[in-house]
Each structure stands twice: as structure tokens, then as C-alpha cells.
Amino acid sequence: MREQLERNENLDISNEKLKVFQKHFPNCITKDGALDFKKLEAELAEEVDIVKEGYSLNWLGKSYAKVIANLETETVVSPDLDHNLLEVNKDSQNVYIKGDNLDVLKHLVNAYAGKIKTIYIDPPYNTGSDDFVYQDNFIFTPEKLAELANVEIEEAQRILDFTERKSSSHSAWLTFMYPRLFIARELLSDDGAIFISIDDNELTNLKLLCDEIFGEENSKGNIVRATGQTTGQDSGGLGSSFDFVLVYTKTLDVDLSGIPLTEHDLKRFANEDERGNYAYDQMRKTGSNDRRGDRPNMYYPVIDPDGNEVYPIAPAGYESCWRFEKKSYERLLKEDYILWKKTKRDDKEIWWPYVKYYLEGRTKRPSPLWDDLDGNKKATRDLRALFDGKKIFDHSKPIEFIRRILQISESQNSIVLDFFSGSSTTAHAVMQQNAEDNEGRKYILAQISEPTTENSEAYQSGYKYITEIGIDRIKRAAKKIKEETNADIDYGFKIFETKPITEQVSENDLNKMLTFKGSIVSDDTFLNEFGKDTVLTTWMLEDGHPLNINLEEIDLGNYTAYKVDNTIYLLDGNFTIDEHLKTLIEKIEKEEQFIINKLVLFGYSFATQTIASLNDNMKHLRNGRKSADIHVEVRY
Structure with a gap:
């Protein structure tokens, strides 16, 4: 425990970064241990494009945020043994951690780096109020911060002033988010994805921040989710009926999966043969790049049921192309995936080829507009029903919304992390999805022990902290899902809590320890x-x-x-x-x-x-x- 405190006293961010170059480019390190930029540029020049200027996001506090990201946590992790040793929990793979998520992430990174398949977070939106509950506990003198962040003392003082002020500025919000996302990236597996809910107040800044941390090339898009209600109608501008979800992956070669077909989609698969239900599309390529010159190797004759040659000629009369080359056609024909149907062309009936698509295992590519899910009012009603009609939490996300994220991130039998877990919607969604598809997703949830307000229904119902709501929701949801499905899944979870080292021992003993x-x-x-x-x-x-x-x-x-x-x-x-x-x-x-x-x-x-x-x-x-x-x- 003393070692954690001592490492923070001797933190050297530049040295930590230098170790990366020492590992991968040892020939670019001088005998004095410095990085030779000319050698590094020469090393990379043949394989990558090097630019002298670039676009980046800067704000007051960015250097401070980088220091915070690299500091050791000054907390320990304590298990709730009474809860964890219960029969339903003792062998559970699910985890709930009470504490500031920055400390939680720093503890998790040693054991879970590169192992988290899906991260979903719903961080606090920057509403302009100065009542932010996440306030870091690090105390610096201007001189110490200037040394650690490599900035002038005057700038260090300005940074400390605005962090101590509990500011709601864009800079303060970005300073808060940077270290958490920085560590979140380390936790993601190479095929992992992070989904971040946000409103339009910080959407632009968050996009730029994520481009910097995850890489602009790893952006998979921006989901627009209909909330089901319009807010801000007295603002003088446009109201808001949507929030957003930025999606990033750890590496470039990660594809998001499809989502289950809707009832409307299923109507296309009304045809049936011995293999099952199927839909079909014409074999000729349509849309852009559909001419023979675009894909010359996909222009060839096929033989219709009457023995005649059929070429991919478009209705407008020009030479087009098929969807695949001849070798693939021959394989599909042999496997009975080619369907011939009579159609009208120039007032004559001709045979025309189509390709079968079978229903089993089929999904569809998710749209970036999610207006087909129940909104926030449904989430509120569901939570009320779970808590005997009491409104114990505001702004909970819909379960089906989180389930869709689990579906497109292909998180089966992997770990799902939510480090702004609130009322534990993510845990509820994981259990519900596991019960439906018989998979074994595990969750790790983190939530700061934020007090509920004394005049709230939650407080009056005995929930003094948000964490108590989240923990009770998991228990209630597990009971409900088990009663409704009787699915053989993991209904338990273990509880842990981060606690400051300095609060675990008396001041006198702390001095002795140090x-x-x-x-x-x-x-x-x-x-x-x-x-x-x-x-x-x-x-x-x-x-x-x-x-x-x-x-x-x-x-x-x-x-x-x-x-x-x-x-x-x-x-x-x-x-x-x-x-x-x-x-x-x-x-x-x-x-x-x-x-x-x-x-x-x-x-x-x-x-x-x-x-x-x-x-x-x-x-x-x-x-x-x-x-x-x-x-x-x-x-x-």
C-alpha cells in the first residue's frame, strides 16, 4: 500500500512513454536513454505516411488529465464477504464495485487489460450545473503539478483553480472524461467495442476526444436514439428528442454484428423448401457499379431451364454484371441456391435467375437511427414495476436498448463493462439477453456511492445511495428473469468496494507505515x-x-x-x-x-x-x- 503512494510521488509520464519506444524501436534510443526523432522518422518513413501538422483537441486541463491517467490509485479493494459467500454468489462470474470509477479502472487494468469485449457507459452529461459528484481526490501544489505535467507554474495554478472550483465548463468535463476513456481503451480486447451515450452538449467534444484516444479510423459511427419525449421546449431553440451513442473499436479490423430481424423483415422469408424458409433477390447486380465494365469477370452466360444462354442485361438494355463470378455461381447452382423464375422482358416471358437467402442465423446490419425501440418513459415504467411502483431512479436507459448493443457487439460468453452503472440497467440487460440466447456473458459494473436526495422517493424508500439501488435492482431483476424463464444462467454477483488507503489506518499508523x-x-x-x-x-x-x-x-x-x-x-x-x-x-x-x-x-x-x-x-x-x-x- 505504501508502494502505491511512493510511485505517485515519483511519477514520470515521459519515462513511461519512452518505455514503449524502447520496447518496439530500441535502435532509436540513444546511449543516454533519449529518443532520437530523426532515426524514428527514418524507421517509419517507408511504411507509414508522416505528417508535420495535424488537427488535435486541446483544452485547459489536458496536461492535468494525462497526469491523473498515469497516477496509481491510492485505494484498496475490499470484498463484501457476507454477500459474496452466499450460495447464489460464491461461484458467480459477475462483479459489482462501489467506488469512483477512475480508481476502479486503475485496479481492473492489471487483471483485465485486453479482456473486455464490450464497454457501455452513460457518463454524466454536462448540463451546466456545478454539482458534479465525481471529483478526484489528488492534491497537488502548483510546483508539483508543473513538474509532473511539464507545464509552467502559472498554467498549473490555473488548472488547479478550475478543478477545485468544481467547474461545469467544457474543459472540466473533458478533463474528467480523458483518464477514464484512456484506461478504458487498455481494457478493451482487440476485437472489443465501446459504446458511449451522450447528448448534444458534449457530442462534438467527445467525438474529438475519442478520435484522439481510440483513433479516428476506429470510429464505427454515431447511433441516434429516439428518447421518446421532447425536452428543452422552453429553450428558445430546437427541442431535443434524441440522444447519441458514439461507437469505437480497439482495432481497425472489427466488424459489428447484425441485429435480429423484425416481423416486417420476416415477411420476406415466406418461401420454404427442405432447408427452411428463404427470401430471394435477383442475381444481376443492381445499383452503383452494375455495368460490365465495372466488373468484367462477372459478365458471363448462364444456362436457363430451357437450355438457353442468359446474360446479365439490364432492363435499360446495357450490359450489366452478375453479383459474383462464374466459379461462385457454379457452386451455388450445385448446392441449389439458384432459383429460376419467369419474368416479362420486352413483352416476352423469359427465365431470370435469383439467389436464395435462408432465414436461419440471419441478422440485418444495424441502422444508425434507432427509432424503433421504446424510449425513456418505458424504461421508467419498467423500473417502477420492478420496485413495486416506486420511482427510485431518474434517467434509466431502456433494457432493450442495452440488449441491442450486446447483440451488435457479439459479446457472447465475454465480459461486459459499465463503469457509470447507475441503476444497473446493463446487468439487467445482460441477464435478460443470456436467458434468451442461452449465452454466458459476464458483467462488471462500477458506480460511485452517490447519496440520494433526502426528499426523493428513493431516500424515503430506504435507499441512501445510488449503489444500494443498483445492487437491489440486480437482485430483483434476477428473481424476475428466473421466475419468467427458468433459464440456467448466472443470477449471482460479487460485491467489492474501493477504499482510500489513508482512511484504512489511523493517522499515527499511516506515518509509521510510510x-x-x-x-x-x-x-x-x-x-x-x-x-x-x-x-x-x-x-x-x-x-x-x-x-x-x-x-x-x-x-x-x-x-x-x-x-x-x-x-x-x-x-x-x-x-x-x-x-x-x-x-x-x-x-x-x-x-x-x-x-x-x-x-x-x-x-x-x-x-x-x-x-x-x-x-x-x-x-x-x-x-x-x-x-x-x-x-x-x-x-x-
Whole structure:
């Protein structure tokens, strides 16, 4: 925990960026460790276009936002054991985290980088009010911020002034969004996509920000969603009946999937043969690029049922082309996908070829205009019905809207993340979609513990925080879906909470922790103040283990160690060399399946001599048994 605080004190953003070049372009690094731009330009010149000028989005606070994105979180992650150990939750793959989502994202990135298939977020819209609940807890002097952000002290002071003011300016909103989206990109899998709801107040700025973070080439479009109601009618301008969803992918070669066909679409598939229902389109290419000169290899004769040659001649008389080349035609003909029908041409009946399209497995390309879904009023009614008629949350998104996002992102059996989870619509939608298509999507939700207002129906109903609403909604939705579908899906979820390191120990003990240099006796004071389960959860994430993994308790006599994969965690200070270390070594040497490569110690608990003995014995063990290459790591 001390190490997290110390890393922030010594943060060097430029050095972190330099490591990327050292990894991929070592020949462009000088012997002094500097980046040689001329060499880098020469290295890239043959393969990429290099421009000297470009368009970028700048605002007051951008340098500050980059600092915040690279700082370590100064929080720990604490599990809700009473909830997590319930039968419905103990093996669940779903996760709900209470806390500022910036801290949550920083904890998640070690274990989930490159593993999230779908991210949906509905961030706070910039309405112009100065009551923003997301306020970072980092405290800088102008001098320190100037050093970290590489700006002048005067600019650092201006940045600190507007962040402390809780401003609702465009700059403040962008400063808030940048680090969260920056880390979100790291979490996305290579075939992943992020969907961001927004209104028109920040649409333009968000588009430019996402172009910078995700890459303009990875923009998949802007969904316009009908909200079902018109607001702003007293504004003097146009009212608003829509909000928007910007869609970006992690990499260029990601295609969004189709959506289920509507009843209107299904009417086209009224034809049926032994394979099933089908629709058909004429084999001749229509629309743009339909002339022989456009696709000369797709101009060839085919034989009709009467044995005559048929060429792709357009009704206007010009030579056109088929939809595919002759080799594909022959395959489709052999597989009975070609349908011949009589049609009128120049007052004569002729045979004309068509291609069958079967219904099974078919979807359609989603339109950017989503005006066919129920709007926000339906979402409000559904939520009221779930909470016995009480209005406990404003501005919830419709379940079917989130389900459509899950469908087009092809998130089956993958992880869905929502780090502005509000009333937990995303969790509800994931369970509903899993129940319908029998898939195994998992969700991770994050929500800051924002208080409800005292005069609200939510507060009067006993919900003092938004997180309480979100958690209860998941339980109620799970119960409803199970009763209605009896689907065999994961209805449980585990709860965690981020807590500031500085609030976990007393001020006096915090000073001792920060200046700790070892002890001659074991002492579990710090372990007891943080809590064993909190230390384990925080470290497991740091070591790349997901939150839904279950720890294995290892009995070393009257001492319990904790094992995850090939790592052993030793927390309690009453670990003895004569008994507990001896038992551990015997397990390593005699049990073939008991393979470990790292021992992690909670350094505050262990006597200095015990740590030294552990190090010596593990070195000896490495010499004695090659496969037991065990590293001892002491953390503070």
C-alpha cells in the first residue's frame, strides 16, 4: 500500500512513454536513454505516411488529465464477504464495485487489460450545473503539478483553480472524461467495442476526444436514439428528442454484428423448401457499379431451364454484371441456391435467375437511427414495476436498448463493462439477453456511492445511495428473469468496494507505515487495520488475477497461506521457519501438482529475520529442484 503512494510521488509520464519506444524501436534510443526523432522518422518513413501538422483537441486541463491517467490509485479493494459467500454468489462470474470509477479502472487494468469485449457507459452529461459528484481526490501544489505535467507554474495554478472550483465548463468535463476513456481503451480486447451515450452538449467534444484516444479510423459511427419525449421546449431553440451513442473499436479490423430481424423483415422469408424458409433477390447486380465494365469477370452466360444462354442485361438494355463470378455461381447452382423464375422482358416471358437467402442465423446490419425501440418513459415504467411502483431512479436507459448493443457487439460468453452503472440497467440487460440466447456473458459494473436526495422517493424508500439501488435492482431483476424463464444462467454477483488507503489506518499508523523499515518482531497491526481479505483482493488484482477467481487456502500446520494459480500469499506475521516454512517446502518438493513460482509477503507483519530466512531457503530450493524457481516478493 505504501508502494502505491511512493510511485505517485515519483511519477514520470515521459519515462513511461519512452518505455514503449524502447520496447518496439530500441535502435532509436540513444546511449543516454533519449529518443532520437530523426532515426524514428527514418524507421517509419517507408511504411507509414508522416505528417508535420495535424488537427488535435486541446483544452485547459489536458496536461492535468494525462497526469491523473498515469497516477496509481491510492485505494484498496475490499470484498463484501457476507454477500459474496452466499450460495447464489460464491461461484458467480459477475462483479459489482462501489467506488469512483477512475480508481476502479486503475485496479481492473492489471487483471483485465485486453479482456473486455464490450464497454457501455452513460457518463454524466454536462448540463451546466456545478454539482458534479465525481471529483478526484489528488492534491497537488502548483510546483508539483508543473513538474509532473511539464507545464509552467502559472498554467498549473490555473488548472488547479478550475478543478477545485468544481467547474461545469467544457474543459472540466473533458478533463474528467480523458483518464477514464484512456484506461478504458487498455481494457478493451482487440476485437472489443465501446459504446458511449451522450447528448448534444458534449457530442462534438467527445467525438474529438475519442478520435484522439481510440483513433479516428476506429470510429464505427454515431447511433441516434429516439428518447421518446421532447425536452428543452422552453429553450428558445430546437427541442431535443434524441440522444447519441458514439461507437469505437480497439482495432481497425472489427466488424459489428447484425441485429435480429423484425416481423416486417420476416415477411420476406415466406418461401420454404427442405432447408427452411428463404427470401430471394435477383442475381444481376443492381445499383452503383452494375455495368460490365465495372466488373468484367462477372459478365458471363448462364444456362436457363430451357437450355438457353442468359446474360446479365439490364432492363435499360446495357450490359450489366452478375453479383459474383462464374466459379461462385457454379457452386451455388450445385448446392441449389439458384432459383429460376419467369419474368416479362420486352413483352416476352423469359427465365431470370435469383439467389436464395435462408432465414436461419440471419441478422440485418444495424441502422444508425434507432427509432424503433421504446424510449425513456418505458424504461421508467419498467423500473417502477420492478420496485413495486416506486420511482427510485431518474434517467434509466431502456433494457432493450442495452440488449441491442450486446447483440451488435457479439459479446457472447465475454465480459461486459459499465463503469457509470447507475441503476444497473446493463446487468439487467445482460441477464435478460443470456436467458434468451442461452449465452454466458459476464458483467462488471462500477458506480460511485452517490447519496440520494433526502426528499426523493428513493431516500424515503430506504435507499441512501445510488449503489444500494443498483445492487437491489440486480437482485430483483434476477428473481424476475428466473421466475419468467427458468433459464440456467448466472443470477449471482460479487460485491467489492474501493477504499482510500489513508482512511484504512489511523493517522499515527499511516506515518509509521510510510516510514517503516522493518521490525525485529512480527506485528499484525497493519494487517488487522486493512483487513486480510482487502489485502488479498487488492494484491490479486495487482498480480493480474480477476475478481471472480476463488482463493485456495493452504494449511501449513496452524498457519493459513493463500494460493492463486502459482502464487502463494503469506500475510500473518506468526509464520515460523521451523514449522511453517518446513511444511511449505515439503509440499513443494513432494506434491507434483503443487507448483508455485512466487511468494508474496505482507512486509509489515514479518520480522526482518524471518524474511531473510525465507529468501535464503527459497534460493536453496531453487538450486535443489530446478522446477521450483520461486521468487520472494515483500510488499509494503
